[in-house]
Amino acid sequence: xxxxxxxxxxxxxxxxxxxxxxxxxxxxxxxxxxxxxxxxxxxxxxxxxxxxxxxxxxxxxxxxxxxxxxxxxxxx
Numbered sequence: 001x002x003x004x005x006x007x008x009x010x011x012x013x014x015x016x017x018x019x020x021x022x023x024x025x026x027x028x029x030x031x032x033x034x035x036x037x038x039x040x041x042x043x044x045x046x047x048x049x050x051x052x053x054x055x056x057x058x059x060x061x062x063x064x065x066x067x068x069x070x071x072x073x074x075x076x
Contacts, residue, residue: 002027013061015039019074029064030074033057 003026005012014027017039022030033039040057041050064075 011065013064013075015057015061023072023074026072028069028072029067030072031057031061031064032074032076 002012002014002022006028011029012027013029013031014022015031015033016022016027017033017036019030019032034042034053034057040054042053043050045053060075064073067073067075
């Protein structure tokens with residue numbers, strides 16, 4: 001799906017827990033997330049810490065959107 005959306009001219013960031021799968025399907029901008037059951041959070045953290053974690057992931061994805069890439073790039 002990511003490749004088809006980009007083919008239509010829309011920049012996409014693939015946020016995922018299993019980076020090798022994203023690489024296999026050909027996503028260009030990949031942001032690793034936390035864990036399969038909670039990709040964008042960690043319920044074991046205190047609410048303030050979890051909010052900071054989520055904010056960091058979203059900011060990383062926004063940075064990936066702004067970055068020109070040739071081929072695939074994983075944004076750590």
